[in-house]
Amino acid sequence: MTTIQTPPGYVSQDLMNTVNAKKGSTAGASVDADKDKFMTLLITQMKNQDPMNPLDNAQVTSQLAQLSTVTGINQLNTTLESLKSSYQSSESLQAATMIGHGVLVAGDKVALAGGKGIMGVEVGSAADKVQVIITDPRTGKDVQVIDMGAQQPGITPIAWDGVPDPSQMGADGKPVTLRDGNFLIRVVATRGEEVLKDAKTLSFDSVASVTTNPKDGVKLNLPTLGVVSMADIRQIL
Structure with a gap:
C-alpha cells in the first residue's frame, strides 16, 4: 500500500495564501469559495494521511480556527467596502451642495479686489491677544496689523477693506486703499508671555466644481487655491 505523507502546515499555507492574495488574483473571494477550498484540502489531507500517524484533534482544530479567521476577514472586508461606498456617496452629495459657496482653508494669502478681501484665523486654544499681520510680497514690508484682541478656540472669518490707516486720506478725500492683488498673512497669538503654536491663518476661495473617483x-476644485479634500475645509461661508 502506498502512503502519501502530507507535509505539516500544508492546509495552513493555503489558507494564508487565501488571505494574502497575490496581485492579479481576484481580491476578496467569496466566503463560500473559501469554505469549499478549505474542505477540499482537509478531505484530501485526511484521505492521504498516514494511518500510523493520523492527524490529531489539535491539528484539525487549529485548521478550523484558521478557516474561521479567514471567513471573518472576508466578511469584514465586504462590510468595510460597503460602508466605504455608502460614505463616498454621502460625501459626494454633500460636496455638490457646496458648489458656488465660499470656503476657508489653511493658507497664508489674502486677495484684495476693489477694497474687499476675506481671510480667517483658527485659534486652537484661548489667547489673550491675536494679531493678523499683512505683508506686501513685492516689498516684503508689513502693511497692516489687525488686532483681534482676546480669542477663544475656534475659527473667525475676517473681512478686510485694504485700508491700512483710516486717518490717511487721498486726494479724493477718501482713506488710502492698498492696491488690488495678493498679500501674505500670518498670525501671532499669545497668552501671557507665551507665543501659542496652535494658531493659523486661513485663506478664502469659492468651490467651482467637485471631482469624485474611487x-x-x-x-473640491477651488479656482485660486487648487484641489482640496473635504477635510481641508475649515469653514463654509
Missing part, C-alpha cells in the same frame, strides 16, 4: 474620493 481612488482619491471626493475633491
